Amino acid sequence: MSTADLGMCEMPQIPGVPDPRAATLAGLRALADAGWLRQLDWALAQFMARLDPDAAPELLVAAALLAQFEGRGHSCLPVNLLCARPLALPGWPPAAQEALDALLRGLSTDPTQWMQALRASHCVQDAARAPQQGAQPDGGTPLVLAGPPEAPLLYLRRYWHFEQAVAQQLRARAAEPIAVDTALARHWLDRLFDPAPTGTCDWQKLACAIALRSRLAIVTGGPGTGKTYTAARLLAALLAVDSTPERLRVALAAPTGKAAARLRQSLETALAGLQARVGDTLDLAGFATRIGPARTLHALLGARPGTRRLRHHAAAPLDVDVLIVDEASMVHLEMMASLLAALPAHARLVLLGDKDQLASVEAGAVLGDLCQGAEQGHYGAGTVRYAQAAAGVDIPLALRALAVPVPVPLLAANTVMLRESHRFSGPIGALALAVHAGDGARAAALLRHDASGALHSLEGVDPQAAVTLALAEGPAPSYRDYLLRLGRQPAADDAPGHAAWTASVLAAFERFRLLCAVREGPWGAEGMARAIERAAREARLLGGTGQWYAGRPVLVTRNDAEAGVFNGDVGLALPAAGGAGLRVFFADGPSLRSVSVARLAHVETAFAMTVHKAQGSEFEHTALVLPPHAGALLSRELVYTGITRARQVFTLVAPRAGLLAQAVQLRTQRASGLQDLLRREAG
Numbered sequence: 001m002s003t004a005d006l007g008m009c010e011m012p013q014i015p016g017v018p019d020p021r022a023a024t025l026a027g028l029r030a031l032a033d034a035g036w037l038r039q040l041d042w043a044l045a046q047f048m049a050r051l052d053p054d055a056a057p058e059l060l061v062a063a064a065l066l067a068q069f070e071g072r073g074h075s076c077l078p079v080n081l082l083c084a085r086p087l088a089l090p091g092w093p094p095a096a097q098e099a100l101d102a103l104l105r106g107l108s109t110d111p112t113q114w115m116q117a118l119r120a121s122h123c124v125q126d127a128a129r130a131p132q133q134g135a136q137p138d139g140g141t142p143l144v145l146a147g148p149p150e151a152p153l154l155y156l157r158r159y160w161h162f163e164q165a166v167a168q169q170l171r172a173r174a175a176e177p178i179a180v181d182t183a184l185a186r187h188w189l190d191r192l193f194d195p196a197p198t199g200t201c202d203w204q205k206l207a208c209a210i211a212l213r214s215r216l217a218i219v220t221g222g223p224g225t226g227k228t229y230t231a232a233r234l235l236a237a238l239l240a241v242d243s244t245p246e247r248l249r250v251a252l253a254a255p256t257g258k259a260a261a262r263l264r265q266s267l268e269t270a271l272a273g274l275q276a277r278v279g280d281t282l283d284l285a286g287f288a289t290r291i292g293p294a295r296t297l298h299a300l301l302g303a304r305p306g307t308r309r310l311r312h313h314a315a316a317p318l319d320v321d322v323l324i325v326d327e328a329s330m331v332h333l334e335m336m337a338s339l340l341a342a343l344p345a346h347a348r349l350v351l352l353g354d355k356d357q358l359a360s361v362e363a364g365a366v367l368g369d370l371c372q373g374a375e376q377g378h379y380g381a382g383t384v385r386y387a388q389a390a391a392g393v394d395i396p397l398a399l400r401a402l403a404v405p406v407p408v409p410l411l412a413a414n415t416v417m418l419r420e421s422h423r424f425s426g427p428i429g430a431l432a433l434a435v436h437a438g439d440g441a442r443a444a445a446l447l448r449h450d451a452s453g454a455l456h457s458l459e460g461v462d463p464q465a466a467v468t469l470a471l472a473e474g475p476a477p478s479y480r481d482y483l484l485r486l487g488r489q490p491a492a493d494d495a496p497g498h499a500a501w502t503a504s505v506l507a508a509f510e511r512f513r514l515l516c517a518v519r520e521g522p523w524g525a526e527g528m529a530r531a532i533e534r535a536a537r538e539a540r541l542l543g544g545t546g547q548w549y550a551g552r553p554v555l556v557t558r559n560d561a562e563a564g565v566f567n568g569d570v571g572l573a574l575p576a577a578g579g580a581g582l583r584v585f586f587a588d589g590p591s592l593r594s595v596s597v598a599r600l601a602h603v604e605t606a607f608a609m610t611v612h613k614a615q616g617s618e619f620e621h622t623a624l625v626l627p628p629h630a631g632a633l634l635s636r637e638l639v640y641t642g643i644t645r646a647r648q649v650f651t652l653v654a655p656r657a658g659l660l661a662q663a664v665q666l667r668t669q670r671a672s673g674l675q676d677l678l679r680r681e682a683g
């Protein structure tokens, strides 16, 4: 949402608005001027006051806080929370809370009055009473009241629409399983998987069996639990059971270019490795070449510059039978709605991701919502029988749905959680597990007493310690490795040498990353990036001047389909072959692409980046920088995501001891109505 969406470019005073509405608007504006509310939040309240001259002050406050909530990634604002604890809503520092408190003092403390204030306005649609009104995201009232009667939710219309559309599409996809020849499925799954030890459940095989009979399959699991390994076997099994395998159209996508390229490469390697298992009956190598290039979701859907319109939608669907989406935790609500709308009804959608990672920056926590109850399984009797017949898998009793009618996740029969990490078992795995379990004391002890060299902590330090670490010499990789390679550029006429050099500089850069919890301040990504850049110049590891110089690492911050770059892409500015000026080079797996620096308007220097932006990437050595105060941002999910970006070495940098343990106690809960929409009675 932007002020343009509200049809407002500026926020003039409103003449003739009576008290106490004027006082409420003035109070909201003061909060915005102080930087606690966004200008956009206050603008929504002002917009509501214009649209509805009778709007109660409670509605104006609710509108501003709803916009603020949306900016923090929530899809809606729980009205009960608004009534019961309005002061705790935004998670602001004490001074801001006091200002909000002063504003709220004149308003009702009675929840029913808040509800009445919302319902009374013609700007708010009560979806429970008028469910059909306004099917379009931008048509009808700006706000919608929805959710169960006991826990109503206030939405901006767009997000209500996206949630409804996502739930409806997922229900339709989950409604009817695809008919499977269980004997044939069993034959191929037994060939593709080794027999599991007696008494254990092969979750990967179960995931394949479930995906074989579903238009929607969700495979969640922590790092290295074999999501890609499973997807490769699923593709082989789909090819094997398909009646016209030569026509099977598979597409691969991920939210970022890097994650998409990684998926493509891993699947290709895995399919090649499976050839010996399946013999001559299946041409997996040929199949792998027929799979299209992995693309970002934006590129797949045909995003166009400067517009929200996509080339593919319900009336112009994707030409695909199977779509595999990796890093699905990063897919936000609007993107999921667009993706589901563009997918033909017959196509299979396979979502791979880690439900415990940070959700997308934008509103929604779709994978988390879809995976509600994934740990408990909730598999019904039909799924238990099918798993046995098609995969020879015995679903443990503890993960079967109870016979009594209780609400169970609608997507239980479409979801499998992989539970064993095949790559991530050492000290970093143990640390991630402790954080995931909320055991801050154990996490701190692991960091402090690690003797393997995999875990390090610099606590009680100032920001300079992180800068020093980022350029350090030593066994653990730092930026020094790639900076030293910069000076070893081959002769201008040596094209093959130039390509090899570029690849080696990029590979060296990818070995280390400094990640920050926040963007701003001396502990934030922007300040850290500037400090590292300065220090690298002082140490003569970097030459050049100005904005663009050889070795500048950049993070793309806006999609530009024409230039072929997407939000989240990370590359390095390097001299092009033949002395043709600076270009930014991006590595997509083994292949390189480059864009002239003049084409890249929306980039940031990426010597440091936020944990959010690093999702979907892993580095040999990852350093996680925590700031002294980050409020609700410093959460268990953030720390877990940061740690799991490290493959071999993880370093924590924090201004004081105990910050990690403190962060681990705080869980990110995103308000959303999707879980409720995706529940049914088990019988």
Ligand SMILES: Nc1ncnc2c1ncn2[C@@H]1O[C@H](COP(=O)(O)OP(=O)(O)OP(=O)(O)O)[C@@H](O)[C@H]1O
Pocket: 204, 221, 222, 223, 224, 225, 226, 227, 228, 229, 230, 266, 422, 423
């Ligand atoms: N059942 C298995 N037996 C042997 N090796 C396995 C098995 N499952 C996965 N692996 C191996 O473990 C490693 C991690 O698997 P994979 O990359 O598929 O995990 P992932 O869940 O996709 O990881 P990421 O978190 O990076 O997305 C790979 O080398 C893979 O070959």
